[in-house]
Amino acid sequence: MSHHDRFDDTQSSLARLLDDAxxxxxxxxxxxxxxxxxxxxxxLSAGEPPRESQASAPGASPEVQGYLSRLVxxxxxxxxxxxxxxxxxxxxxxxxxxxxxxxxxxxRGAAVPAAx
Numbered sequence: 001m002s003h004h005d006r007f008d009d010t011q012s013s014l015a016r017l018l019d020d021a022x023x024x025x026x027x028x029x030x031x032x033x034x035x036x037x038x039x040x041x042x043x044l045s046a047g048e049p050p051r052e053s054q055a056s057a058p059g060a061s062p063e064v065q066g067y068l069s070r071l072v073x074x075x076x077x078x079x080x081x082x083x084x085x086x087x088x089x090x091x092x093x094x095x096x097x098x099x100x101x102x103x104x105x106x107x108r109g110a111a112v113p114a115a116x
Contacts, residue, residue: 010074010075010077010078010092011095011099013074014071014074014075014096014099015099017067017070017071017074018033018034018037018071018099018100018103019103020067021033021067021103022103022106024063025063025064025067027108029060029061029063029064030103031104032057032060032064032068033057033064033067033068033071034100034103034104035057036054036055036056036057036060036064036068036071036072037055037068037071037072037075037096037100038096038097038100039051039054039055040052040054040055040068040071040072040075041075041092041093041096041097042054042093043093044075044079044089044090044092044093044096045090045093045094045097046090047086047087047089047090048086048089049076049079049080049089050072050075050076050079052072052076055068055071055072056068075092075096078092079092
């Protein structure tokens with residue numbers, strides 16, 4: 001599998017989880033997920049691995065913790081694969097920031113059309 005294919009798979013996995021969180025969680029809980037993932041992904045902009053510990057949301061519901069665990073786990077696996085490729089980590093970090101902005105700006109109840 002090429003690096004480009006793995007990047008696309010990572011994007012698809014993260015997008016699916018974020019779209020599910022947008023659909024399933026009330027706004028305050030969705031905000032916890034988005035902020036937690038944003039904090040965890042911040043080091044990617046410097047080519048560093050994500051910081052899983054930064055994603056924690058003390059007192060968060062089990063649903064929020066579950067989404068954060070899956071999102072950060074997916075992000076960490078992708079960053080570990082790209083250990084020797086800091087530019088790939090930076091690119092992933094940029095994509096995460098852009099997609100988080102998209103999800104945060106999306107009106108509640110707005111579904112993303114399924115890929116054809």
